Amino acid sequence: MSRDPEIRGIDAMLSLADGGQYLPVLTQEMRELIEETTSHAQAYRVKAKCKLALTVTMTIDPFGQIDMEVEHKLTEPKAPKAKALAWSTEGGGLTVANPNQRTMEIRDVAGGRRELRSPTLD
Incomplete structure (x- = not known):
């Protein structure tokens, strides 16, 4: 009795996108975002925030086939506003x-x- 492999975890799901090419791109962009945010925090001597928004849209047909669309958006920290006193x-x-x-x-x-x-x- 053979059992079909079951996908467990979000990383396995993301590794399906674009024939396995999506997850390495996302991972590299995350590393760059973390480096940029760390540099920002050190340059401005603040706690810097960054954000990853991941959207997985699934369309399921009556036969159980699932079409997945995956997209992400990375948000870098913003430079502090210039201030003055008068x-x-x-x-x-x-x-x-x-x-x-x-x-x-x-x-x-x-x-x-x-x-x-x-x-x-x-």
Whole structure:
């Protein structure tokens, strides 16, 4: 009594696609994605995320034949957004000086010393 081989596991199913050529391509692309994500994490000193989306579509006819379509999408980490800090001016412009913070002045005093003081508010 012969028994037909049964496919067990997703890797065996993926190895059927494209006559066995799909799984090695997916494996190589995953390695490249992991390398890229590792480089990204080290370059930006962050925890970097990547994603693999795998879709297997199966169409089954009345006789039990299953046609499978397999596709995947890899998503690499995104570079952080550029950031800046500024305050608005009365005329609707921008300034890097905080208008709500008092400025300090350094002035020379007797004996060659310097003094840090806040200007008076008029």
